[in-house]
Ligand SMILES: Cc1ncc(C[n+]2csc(CCOP(=O)(O)OP(=O)(O)O)c2C)c(N)n1
């Protein structure tokens with residue numbers, strides 16, 4: 001029975017580019033926790049361990065003309081968009097080559113049509129305004145905004161959903177529902193459901209309960225195409241946060257974390273395609289090790305206000 005369930009839940013084989021990216025994001029996040037642990041990195045950071053597949057699945061559904069609004073847990077979003085581990089690590093460490101001169105840090109990054117914020121709920125109204133601009137000036141483009149389940153407790157989210165529905169804006173709301181906000185489980189912070197809240201505004205909602213990248217793209221491709229025409233959409237990923245909220249602040253019991261690890265995309269993929277995973281994982285880790293060695297040896301970044 002266990003075997004059958006496992007087979008049913010087994011992922012499709014990923015192509016090298018997608019798997020490499022997922023593993024690079026994972027290795028990057030593990031490296032950050034390691035650097036913190038060794039006192040080489042300061043400030044705060046929130047890793048997307050366990051959730052790496054979300055931006056990787058979305059990346060082929062978005063194009064460079066689309067805007068991406070990220071949140072505090074945004075390293076994977078950035079890496080899926082730009083693949084620039086060096087610029088990101090330099091930004092987080094405040095070293096030369098930092099993508100925002102080292103003043104944005106882990107949570108506040110702006111590059112081209114990408115913007116992240118650590119202020120919960122701030123991004124949805126901004127993304128909605130950008131979606132209005134896109135509708136008027138660049139029809140066919142979308143504004144994609146990542147938020148967590150806890151952030152659905154912010155009132156600004158509802159002002160944005162209201163206007164997006166009313167004005168038929170090309171807004172793609174990606175809710176990464178990992179069932180927890182810092183240390184508060186969704187059962188204690190979320191009344192009703194994300195689906196019910198989207199429905200209250202007449203906005204379509206789609207629940208994604210798999211980490212299978214090919215399957216996610218198959219389901220979402222036609223829906224994102226419709227969003228480009230001005231039909232806002234809430235996509236809710238039922239996902240799991242594998243790491244701590246930030247660093248060293250996980251209040252969940254050890255057996256829950258172990259279950260999350262065993263059911264996560266990485267362990268599932270390792271069970272099904274061990275050779276593929278081992279080969280690309282070794283490459284991703286070696287790449288991130290090299291990036292970290294390089295960036296750590298750089299002088300501090302400089303920023304001059306323009
Ligand atoms: C306006 C605001 N309130 C509180 C915080 C502190 N804070 C940072 S992350 C977080 C929890 C967010 O939970 P969720 O939206 O579920 O995202 P997750 O961390 O699970 O990815 C909180 C309360 C903040 N950054 N901004």
Ligand SMILES: [Mg+2]
Pocket residue numbers: 148149150176177178179180181182
């Ligand atoms: Mg959450």
